[in-house]
Amino acid sequence: MTILQQLIAANKRGEKQGIYAVCSAHPLVLEAAILQAKQDSSYLLIEATANQVNQFGGYTGMLPTDFIAFVEQLATEQGFAVDKLILGGDHLGPVCWCDEDAGSAMQKAEQLIAGYVAAGFKKIHLDTSMRCADDDAILADETVAIRAAQLCAVAEKTAVDTFGHSDLVYVIGTEVPPPGGADEHIDTLAVTQTAHVASTLALHHDAFLQLGLSSAWQRVVGLVVQPGVEFDNTQVFDYDSSKAQQLKQYITTVEGIAFEAHSTDYQTPVAYQQLVNDHFAILKVGPELTFALREALFALSHIEDALIGTEQCSHLRTVVDADMQQFPKNWQRFYQVEQSLQQLYRRFSFSDRIRYYWGQQGNKNAVETLFSNLQKQPIPLPLLSQYMPLQYLAVRNKTLQNNPKSLVLHHIMQVTSRYADACFKQ
Numbered sequence: 001m002t003i004l005q006q007l008i009a010a011n012k013r014g015e016k017q018g019i020y021a022v023c024s025a026h027p028l029v030l031e032a033a034i035l036q037a038k039q040d041s042s043y044l045l046i047e048a049t050a051n052q053v054n055q056f057g058g059y060t061g062m063l064p065t066d067f068i069a070f071v072e073q074l075a076t077e078q079g080f081a082v083d084k085l086i087l088g089g090d091h092l093g094p095v096c097w098c099d100e101d102a103g104s105a106m107q108k109a110e111q112l113i114a115g116y117v118a119a120g121f122k123k124i125h126l127d128t129s130m131r132c133a134d135d136d137a138i139l140a141d142e143t144v145a146i147r148a149a150q151l152c153a154v155a156e157k158t159a160v161d162t163f164g165h166s167d168l169v170y171v172i173g174t175e176v177p178p179p180g181g182a183d184e185h186i187d188t189l190a191v192t193q194t195a196h197v198a199s200t201l202a203l204h205h206d207a208f209l210q211l212g213l214s215s216a217w218q219r220v221v222g223l224v225v226q227p228g229v230e231f232d233n234t235q236v237f238d239y240d241s242s243k244a245q246q247l248k249q250y251i252t253t254v255e256g257i258a259f260e261a262h263s264t265d266y267q268t269p270v271a272y273q274q275l276v277n278d279h280f281a282i283l284k285v286g287p288e289l290t291f292a293l294r295e296a297l298f299a300l301s302h303i304e305d306a307l308i309g310t311e312q313c314s315h316l317r318t319v320v321d322a323d324m325q326q327f328p329k330n331w332q333r334f335y336q337v338e339q340s341l342q343q344l345y346r347r348f349s350f351s352d353r354i355r356y357y358w359g360q361q362g363n364k365n366a367v368e369t370l371f372s373n374l375q376k377q378p379i380p381l382p383l384l385s386q387y388m389p390l391q392y393l394a395v396r397n398k399t400l401q402n403n404p405k406s407l408v409l410h411h412i413m414q415v416t417s418r419y420a421d422a423c424f425k426q
Contacts (some may be wrong), residue, residue: 087121173224272422
């Protein structure tokens with residue numbers, strides 16, 4: 001039994017245990033997550049999404065093998081045991097090629113799955129919920145299940161061919177929120193009905209067995225449903241446990257499987273505890289982590305403005321925004337607002353499309369200049385209090401070093417600590 005299977009079993013027994021999945025490729029975010037796990041003496045689940053990392057490089061430029069080497073190097077540098085890392089692939093399916101016909105998109109999805117498994121990823125989210133160019137307007141659940149089974153067959157074969165056996169665990173589901181949160185304003189949000197859960201499980205079970213995947217079915221640990229949590233550019237839908245009680249009761253009757261909750265970013269500490277208690281044993285977080293990164297970097301840039309002459313300043317906020325305007329592909333369709341509001345959304349939206357731009361060389365240079373400028377001497381405490389009050393208190397309490405990188409990591413860990421408290425410390 002894998003670590004995730006053990007954790008799911010404990011959660012299903014009523015123990016207040018869960019695990020959160022860090023869905024990010026930013027080195028500072030990952031370093032903060034590793035430090036959190038090291039502090040908690042816990043396992044750390046890190047997931048790469050199909051659009052971040054794939055056989056063509058994704059928007060990070062990394063292949064699956066590159067990502068694993070990258071994460072393991074960060075862990076080693078922080079003194080965190082590599083065998084306590086769990087690597088997962090998120091939204092693995094035709095998501096990156098939905099503008100192509102299903103045959104072509106699925107062929108690329110099979111290559112994607114094979115690459116992830118051969119690289120050593122162990123948790124595989126089979127996401128075939130999106131329609132391709134030649135699909136019907138509404139993709140049938142049966143089709144989703146059949147395609148998921150096809151990808152599972154590729155994963156199992158790759159695991160056996162590469163490692164001699166398969167210890168992969170899988171997450172399935174047809175009610176999958178879009179990667180990175182909703183791409184438009186949300187007015188209402190409905191919790192998944194138990195009848196739909198039962199149908200989804202039955203369809204996937206049958207599709208798996210049709211392809212001789214009974215062993216793999218025993219390693220399905222998660223089902224993605226809509227628990228009533230989501231966020232868009234400016235609002236957050238908070239978890240209401242009372243509306244998910246039927247889901248909670250139903251999943252207790254399903255052996256070995258708990259719920260995986262996507263888009264749990266920006267929920268309250270109490271909500272995270274309730275989610276874990278209601279058998280949403282896997283909590284996914286991504287944009288809130290880079291949102292916190294951006295908050296910290298922007299705060300430091302305001303401090304820099306107060307300390308450093310204009311010619312030496314990084315001008316971080318201006319540099320990144322100019323880059324976003326020059327290359328609008330990664331934000332424009334998500335921010336369909338008046339011109340006067342576009343800068344507000346580019347910089348501060350909960351969906352945090354700015355995360356796609358930190359890897360650009362000019363923006364990396366701006367961050368390096370910012371850090372260099374503020375490393376020359378400790379930041380004056382009044383400025384730290386003004387722009388980073390929580391870090392100010394930690395510095396005063398001598399639990400945090402007053403240098404820019406430490407301040408950024410501490411701010412990101414304000415997010416990871418809320419997840420850790422719900423998953424490991426209830």
